[in-house]
Amino acid sequence: MNGTIQNREAFLNKIAGRLGREKRNAGVERPKWSYNPQDAIFKEADADELLEALKTQCTKIHTDLLVTNAANLPKTMKEIVTQYGGGPVVTWKDERYGQFGLTPLFKEIWPKENVEVYEWDYTIEERNIEYAERANIGITISEITLAESGTAVLFSSKDRGRTVSFLPAASVILIPKSTLVPRMTQAARIIRERVNSGQKAPSCINFITGPSNSADIEMNLVVGVHGPVKAAYIVIDDL
Template sequence: MTGTIQNRDKFLNQLANRLDRPRKSTSVERPKWKFQPQLEVLKGASQDELLAVLKEQCKVIHTSITVTDSKNLSSTINEVVSNYGGGPVVTWKDERFSKWGLDSLFKQEWPDQKIDLFEWDLSKGEENITKAEKANVAITISEITLAESGTVVLFSDQNKGRTVSFLPATFIALVPKSTLVPRMTQAAQKMREIHQTTGHVASCINFITGPSNSADIELNLVVGVHGPVKASYIVINDL
């Protein structure tokens, strides 16, 4: 559903008045900086090189990482989920799961193993949140992956609830190798390209770097303060 902007002119005019200047109606010319070091980090790195950087960063952010291909993805997910104690499992409603051959795992193997799987369903309202709260494992998909920081980027929409990634005890992100970029700079560029191509912006964009953690209290790192206690990235070699 497309939102409607209301009272925009009134709001912008009020801001201009408070700043004691006329309201600007023309676009601002982008400055041309002489030095742009943000473009030089990992410049020209191949996807394999970026993957190597991601693996090293995952050691720092307390996140396990596994590399597989679409043929072995189902068995890899099954193994990772089992290592975390099994279900309940909550996922997005995403056609890529079927594309990657996960229907047999989700709809046949896990029910046979008595592993409860819940797929986000817009029509079920608050039940989605309740299921996410009770889930042991969440499975989502990274749209863009920052190698330097080990960050996955999730786009929320009506079939991809935000609570899936932060209410369950364990967070699993499926990471297509093709989504790897060096750092935030390239991620921002890619998001702009997506918007220019599709004309759409996700209702919420989450940048997640491993399990939740905090070092606010006496600089002592505590993992799992306000979200998943454990995190795992499963990189899919889709190139």
């Protein structure tokens, strides 16, 4: 469903009036810059080099980073969840967990080990938030991953509640290696291209860089102020 822009013409006419001219509808060209640093950073980097940049950045943003493949992902996932104190665990309703081989862990192994796993269910509305709030760990999947800043980009939808990534005490984000891009520049282009091609826009796009932290008070860094205290990225080699 497309939104409606209210009072657009009146707003633009007012700005043009303050500038002392009429509104222009044509003849405006985008500036051509002589230097484009947004494209130069990591311009020639391949996936392995971007992964090394991500590893370096994760040491600066207090985020654990593990690299594995689909075959070993369940073992890696189990280890990090145990390290973070176990369940309850909350996940999205997302078929990619099954593609990564995590369904047996979520549906069979953990329940037998008394690790509670809750899958997001939009039909019960706000009760999802209650489950996410009492969960110890939330598990999500990155759509695009910024190597330069160590940022995971999460797309929300009715089956992918955004509270899964910030209400639990710890956050574990799956990062397919194929999602690695240099920085925000490429992420913005990818999102724009998807929308322009007719793909449905996410209900919310979250750029998440490690655990919650703030240094607003006297420049003293405090982790876990308004979100997860711990964060881990699990990079899956899917190339």
